[in-house]
Amino acid sequence: MIAAIGRRLTGLFATLLAASFVIFAAVYAAPGDPAVFLAGGRDKLTPERLAAVREQYHLDEPLVVQYGRWLWDCLHLDLGRSFQYGDQVADLLAARFPTTLALVAYATVLFVVLGVGAGILAAVRRGGWVDSAVVGGTTLAASVPSFVGGIALVALFGVRLGWFPVTGSGEGFAGTVHHLTLPAVAMALGALAVISRVTRQAMVDAGAADHVAVARASGIPEREIVRRHVLRNALGPIITMCGLVTAGMLAGTVAIETVFGLSGIGSLLVGAINSHDFPVAQAVLLLMVTGYVVVTTVVDLVHPLLDPRLKAVRSPA
Amino acid sequence: MKLRTTVAAAGLAGAMALTTACSGADTTRPTGAGATADAAQLALTPTTAKAKGEVSTVNWLLEDEPDSLDLDTQGGSAGRTVLSNVCERLYQLRPDMSVKPSLVRQATGPDDKTLVLSLRDDVVFHDGSAMTADDVLFSLRRHARPEMEQSDEFANVAEMTRTGDLEITITFKQPDALFTKALAGDAGLVYNREQVEKAGKEFGTPGRPDACSGPYRLGDWKSGDSIVINRSDSYWGEKPLTQQVVFRWADDSAMVNALKTGAADGTYADSISTAAALRGTKGLDQHYGPSTAALALIPTERGGLADPDIRRALALALDRAGIARSGYGGLVEPWATPVGSGAWGYEKEAFAAAQKQLTGAPARPGAGDIAAAKKLVENAKAAPDKPIVIGTDSSQGRLVIANAVRAALQQIGLKGQIKTVPPAEYGEFYGDKEARAGIDVLVADWYISKSDPIGFYDNGLSDSSNNWIGFSSPDYDSKVKEAMRTLDDKKRAALVIDVQRRFSEAALWIPVAQTPTALVIDDKLTGPPASMAYLYYPWAAALGAK
Numbered sequence: 079m080i081a082a083i084g085r086r087l088t089g090l091f092a093t094l095l096a097a098s099f100v101i102f103a104a105v106y107a108a109p110g111d112p113a114v115f116l117a118g119g120r121d122k123l124t125p126e127r128l129a130a131v132r133e134q135y136h137l138d139e140p141l142v143v144q145y146g147r148w149l150w151d152c153l154h155l156d157l158g159r160s161f162q163y164g165d166q167v168a169d170l171l172a173a174r175f176p177t178t179l180a181l182v183a184y185a186t187v188l189f190v191v192l193g194v195g196a197g198i199l200a201a202v203r204r205g206g207w208v209d210s211a212v213v214g215g216t217t218l219a220a221s222v223p224s225f226v227g228g229i230a231l232v233a234l235f236g237v238r239l240g241w242f243p244v245t246g247s248g249e250g251f252a253g254t255v256h257h258l259t260l261p262a263v264a265m266a267l268g269a270l271a272v273i274s275r276v277t278r279q280a281m282v283d284a285g286a287a288d289h290v291a292v293a294r295a296s297g298i299p300e301r302e303i304v305r306r307h308v309l310r311n312a313l314g315p316i317i318t319m320c321g322l323v324t325a326g327m328l329a330g331t332v333a334i335e336t337v338f339g340l341s342g343i344g345s346l347l348v349g350a351i352n353s354h355d356f357p358v359a360q361a362v363l364l365l366m367v368t369g370y371v372v373v374t375t376v377v378d379l380v381h382p383l384l385d386p387r388l389k390a391v392r393s394p395a
Numbered sequence: 396m397k398l399r400t401t402v403a404a405a406g407l408a409g410a411m412a413l414t415t416a417c418s419g420a421d422t423t424r425p426t427g428a429g430a431t432a433d434a435a436q437l438a439l440t441p442t443t444a445k446a447k448g449e450v451s452t453v454n455w456l457l458e459d460e461p462d463s464l465d466l467d468t469q470g471g472s473a474g475r476t477v478l479s480n481v482c483e484r485l486y487q488l489r490p491d492m493s494v495k496p497s498l499v500r501q502a503t504g505p506d507d508k509t510l511v512l513s514l515r516d517d518v519v520f521h522d523g524s525a526m527t528a529d530d531v532l533f534s535l536r537r538h539a540r541p542e543m544e545q546s547d548e549f550a551n552v553a554e555m556t557r558t559g560d561l562e563i564t565i566t567f568k569q570p571d572a573l574f575t576k577a578l579a580g581d582a583g584l585v586y587n588r589e590q591v592e593k594a595g596k597e598f599g600t601p602g603r604p605d606a607c608s609g610p611y612r613l614g615d616w617k618s619g620d621s622i623v624i625n626r627s628d629s630y631w632g633e634k635p636l637t638q639q640v641v642f643r644w645a646d647d648s649a650m651v652n653a654l655k656t657g658a659a660d661g662t663y664a665d666s667i668s669t670a671a672a673l674r675g676t677k678g679l680d681q682h683y684g685p686s687t688a689a690l691a692l693i694p695t696e697r698g699g700l701a702d703p704d705i706r707r708a709l710a711l712a713l714d715r716a717g718i719a720r721s722g723y724g725g726l727v728e729p730w731a732t733p734v735g736s737g738a739w740g741y742e743k744e745a746f747a748a749a750q751k752q753l754t755g756a757p758a759r760p761g762a763g764d765i766a767a768a769k770k771l772v773e774n775a776k777a778a779p780d781k782p783i784v785i786g787t788d789s790s791q792g793r794l795v796i797a798n799a800v801r802a803a804l805q806q807i808g809l810k811g812q813i814k815t816v817p818p819a820e821y822g823e824f825y826g827d828k829e830a831r832a833g834i835d836v837l838v839a840d841w842y843i844s845k846s847d848p849i850g851f852y853d854n855g856l857s858d859s860s861n862n863w864i865g866f867s868s869p870d871y872d873s874k875v876k877e878a879m880r881t882l883d884d885k886k887r888a889a890l891v892i893d894v895q896r897r898f899s900e901a902a903l904w905i906p907v908a909q910t911p912t913a914l915v916i917d918d919k920l921t922g923p924p925a926s927m928a929y930l931y932y933p934w935a936a937a938l939g940a941k
Contacts, residue, residue, distance in 0.1 A: 108819075111823060111826075111827055111830075114822060114823050114825075114826040114827060115822065117826065124860045125860075128826065130541075130542070134542065159596075162462050162469070163462050163463055163469075163600065163618075164462070164463045164465065164468055164469060164596075164599065164600055165463070165597075165600040165601060165618065166600075169600075169601065169618060170618060170619070173601070173617065173618035173619040173620070174618070174619040177619065229648070232652055236652060236656060237652055237655055237656055240656060243656075243658055244649065244652035244653055244655075244656050244658060245643070245645050245649045245650075245652065245653040245658055245659075246620075246621075246643055246658070247620065336646055336649070337648070337649065338649065339643075339644075339645035339646060339649030339650070339652075339653065341460065341619035341620060341644075342619070346619070349459075351819070352818060352819045353819075354819070
């Protein structure tokens with residue numbers, strides 16, 4: 079187990095290193111000249127001023143040298159200073175990450191509870207009207223892009239009915255929940271269809287196993303069968319899918335944050351890319367990649383714990 | 396601004412003399428428009444009615460989170476909107492866009508190249524220490540450092556010295572008419588030296604105190620969330636009615652929603668579309684004030700509009716009233732110069748009269764204008780044989796302008812082609828010659844920070860980096876430089892009006908419309924200025940209950 083975790087960690091670091099270089103190169107290659115943004119007002123964009131700015135921020139050095147400088151600082155736990163804000167990148171991330179994390183966590187709770195619930199319901203009532211309603215409803219929900227759903231939710235529950243605030247992330251637990259409900263619902267809607275479909279299919283597959291038939295024949299109550307034999311065996315794919323969707327959400331809060339006026343990681347990234355704020359864009363993207371890799375790794379590690387069969391197959395004799 | 400129809404305007408060139416019954420300021424529009432406002436009916440007022448009652452907290456929206464609250468390293472309108480209430484300057488830009496001494500008690504000029512500033516003796520910084528000449532000198536020298544935002548304002552300064560306990564003497568290489576105006580802007584911010592040095596690199600970043608004197612002190616800046624300013628009880632001047640202002644920021648649509656639902660009490664709408672979307676909303680008042688901002692077309696060095704006759708023709712054929720209506724909800728006003736009326740900080744009547752005399756940019760081209768434009772194109776020495784490429788980003792207003800330009804070109808027998816780029820790339824058009832290499836004309840907006848039009852017209856100097864087409868006229872250059880050296884307002888105004896006429900005649904830039912400042916505010920509140928002065932004037936100090 080420890081060796082497996084060690085292997086995972088090594089892989090994780092290798093992935094991050096490779097990702098950091100790719101991200102660095104991509105941000106560097108994005109169209110636009112950061113010096114133009116760093117120089118200040120439009121009336122100051124003389125070639126001399128631009129050259130001075132490039133030198134000041136080391137933008138005149140080759141890509142590899144800049145990357146090396148960044149990596150060296152990074153290894154010393156220094157993510158640098160934002161070009162745009164002049165503030166420590168770490169401080170910027172620390173201020174905005176909680177909002178994004180809370181949003182993703184809230185959305186995850188919503189789609190897991192509702193999505194898995196709907197999937198189970200559909201599987202148990204397979205072929206009936208409940209099944210059709212779940213499949214139809216979730217398909218409809220998934221076909222609406224999250225930001226469109228967000229705008230509709232704001233228009234109805236925020237502006238028209240006034241039940242929920244339309245901007246900001248709120249203070250305290252109750253305030254945060256109140257402020258983040260609409261954005262979390264908007265984000266969860268798209269995931270509902272995927273999760274409910276996967277849950278339904280996994281349950282159907284698990285329900286077709288021989289031992290379920292045996293259990294059923296021996297007169298164990300249906301509720302017990304679903305809980306102990308079908309759901310238990312179906313959990314693997316469900317958890318994997320939930321993990322992947324959550325990981326994807328970490329990188330996909332941009333549109334929702336914009337619609338709901340939330341200052342999270344997503345809106346920070348968009349601003350950083352638009353103003354060519356290299357250190358911030360690099361750090362945010364890396365944080366997103368890290369989040370994705372960590373979540374998927376955790377899912378991978380948890381998976382065998384849930385399903386003893388996988389463990390048996392993987393352990394050497 | 397009153398609606399006025401100029402029946403006959405003084406002709407500039409022979410061809411333009413044909414264009415009677417239209418002038419740059421003519422904003423006459425046919426009746427029966429839809430829900431859009433009529434810019435001509437929008438009274439541009441510098442201030443709102445005086446407030447009477449106290450208010451505990453006001454929630455204010457910014458277009459964006461300020462980059463930094465150190466305006467020397469990162470200027471921006473969001474940061475200025477906050478700091479104008481916190482940090483006082485040597486001079487003050489008043490709501491009517493005039494400039495008055497502020498932290499300076501009295502200024503004298505023994506000769507044209509010397510400015511002696513006597514400082515007030517009752518000014519106290521937020522940390523309780525008194526403002527000294529040393530603080531002022533430190534601040535001025537900081538602003539003047541080459542890497543700082545305001546360094547160009549100090550180009551004519553030879554020396555700045557402390558000549559008394561509360562006296563600073565500034566000597567100039569040549570007289571500088573704009574210098575005291577710059578001191579009403581960010582170049583005149585006075586910092587507490589001790590606090591700035593203590594904060595070092597962190598000065599202006601979240602979680603740091605301010606280093607200023609002013610009616611409000613910086614409370615808490617929670618990065619990514621909000622900025623709070625609180626009434627300063629030790630303030631030496633008049634006590635503000637509003638105790639606390641909480642700033643948050645939101646994009647266009649989130650801003651509209653927040654104001655509609657009462658989550659925010661007000662904003663200075665940077666984007667006029669926000670104001671347009673909120674027109675007629677119950678519980679909200681809107682006020683429009685003079686600003687120096689204007690929409691314009693800037694021809695590039697690529698040369699599609701190199702011939703001045705072609706530029707004049709395009710200026711004559713452009714439907715500015717149509718652009719104002721369909722691109723900006725009627726909230727911008729067709730205008731004949733590339734700088735808004737907020738730039739008239741002195742000699743307002745003279746500037747207003749001169750603006751109306753410019754006939755090269757009609758609000759809505761009449762048959763005469765089109766005929767004159769066609770003739771200009773026919774007689775042009777170098778009419779472009781390829782389509783004129785119009786550069787813009789995809790924002791609604793700019794796209795409408797781009798389409799109107801294409802339509803105008805088509806009307807006068809030329810071809811236009813629109814090139815739309817993402818916002819980041821659009822920003823580069825202004826600074827990067829190579830980025831502009833693919834376009835002939837840029838759909839642009841521009842404003843100047845000082846309320847003096849000469850601060851704009853230096854863009855036409857032969858050696859200006861913003862003179863993209865390489866316009867070169869020794870006469871123009873000498874007139875601009877003379878105006879910049881002329882300290883007497885009346886004389887300078889006459890020179891500026893002459894310069895403005897030359898700029899317009901050469902159609903260096905093609906003016907489209909002036910953009911007012913839009914203040915959207917809860918209808919129970921009043922008091923702040925509606926003009927562009929809010930970027931430099933302590934507007935929240937005047938804010939209170941009706």
